[in-house]
Amino acid sequence: MTKKPWIWAAVPASVLVGLGLGAWTGLPVTTTHHAAAQLLVSPGTPEKGRNLTEMSGFVQSRMESWAALADSASxxxxxxxxxxxxxxxxxxxxxxxxxxxAGSTMLVLNASGESEEEAIALADAAAASLSREIMRTTPKQTGGEPSIAVVSAQTAKDVRWSETTNPSRRGAVGGALAGLAATGAVSSLRTRGREEKEQAAWSPAGAHALAPAAEDARRA
Structure with a gap:
C-alpha cells in the first residue's frame, strides 16, 4: 500500500485550527450598556414687539450649537x-x-457605561447639566424674561439597550485562524509534491530515465 505522507502533514494545522476555534468561542465578550435622555427646547413667552414665529426660528437655528455644548468642561x-x-x-x-x-427642537443625549445603572445616571446627569448651561448662555429677552424654555422630555431609564459584541478581538482571532489554515494547506501541498516526485523517480518510466545516467557513471 502506498503511503500518503501529505495527509499527515495537514494534521498539525487542523489541530491548531481546532484549538483556535475553541479559543475564539471562549473569548470574554464585553457588554456596553446605553441609555438616552431627551430635552425639549421651546421658545419662551414673546415680549411685546416679538412674535412666536420669530422666536421659534431662533430656537431651531441654535439647536446644533446647544448640542455641541455637551462637549464642554462647563x-x-x-x-x-x-x-x-x-x-x-x-x-x-x-x-x-x-x-x-432632523427638523426637531429635541436634544437626545446617549450615554454608555459598564452597567445599565451607570449609563442611566450619566445620561440624566448630562441632560440636567446641559439644560442649565443652555439657559445660562442663551441671551434673555429685553425685559429680562427667558427667550427659551428647556424641559426634560424623557428620562434615561425609559430608553436603554446594550451591545455584546467585540469585533476587534474576534476579527484578530479570525485572522489568526485563516493564517493557520493557509499555512496547513501550503504545507500539505509541498509535502504532497515531494511525495509525487519520489514516486515518479521510482516508477518504470523514472527508472528508464535514470538508466543512461547510471551507465555513464559506471563507464567513468
Missing part, C-alpha cells in the same frame, strides 16, 4: 461632581453623544 465638570466619577473630562465626553433629530 457641562461635564458638574456631571463629574454630581456622580463622583473618578474620570477626566475627555473620558466622560467619549461616553456621551448628543443628537438633534
Amino acid at each position: 457641562v461635564i465638570n458638574p456631571v463629574l461632581e454630581s456622580l463622583a466619577l473618578q474620570e477626566d473630562v475627555p473620558t466622560v465626553m467619549s461616553r456621551l453623544d448628543v443628537q438633534v433629530p
Whole structure:
C-alpha cells in the first residue's frame, strides 16, 4: 500500500485550527450598556414687539450649537461632581453623544457605561447639566424674561439597550485562524509534491530515465 505522507502533514494545522476555534468561542465578550435622555427646547413667552414665529426660528437655528455644548468642561465638570466619577473630562465626553433629530427642537443625549445603572445616571446627569448651561448662555429677552424654555422630555431609564459584541478581538482571532489554515494547506501541498516526485523517480518510466545516467557513471 502506498503511503500518503501529505495527509499527515495537514494534521498539525487542523489541530491548531481546532484549538483556535475553541479559543475564539471562549473569548470574554464585553457588554456596553446605553441609555438616552431627551430635552425639549421651546421658545419662551414673546415680549411685546416679538412674535412666536420669530422666536421659534431662533430656537431651531441654535439647536446644533446647544448640542455641541455637551462637549464642554462647563457641562461635564458638574456631571463629574454630581456622580463622583473618578474620570477626566475627555473620558466622560467619549461616553456621551448628543443628537438633534432632523427638523426637531429635541436634544437626545446617549450615554454608555459598564452597567445599565451607570449609563442611566450619566445620561440624566448630562441632560440636567446641559439644560442649565443652555439657559445660562442663551441671551434673555429685553425685559429680562427667558427667550427659551428647556424641559426634560424623557428620562434615561425609559430608553436603554446594550451591545455584546467585540469585533476587534474576534476579527484578530479570525485572522489568526485563516493564517493557520493557509499555512496547513501550503504545507500539505509541498509535502504532497515531494511525495509525487519520489514516486515518479521510482516508477518504470523514472527508472528508464535514470538508466543512461547510471551507465555513464559506471563507464567513468
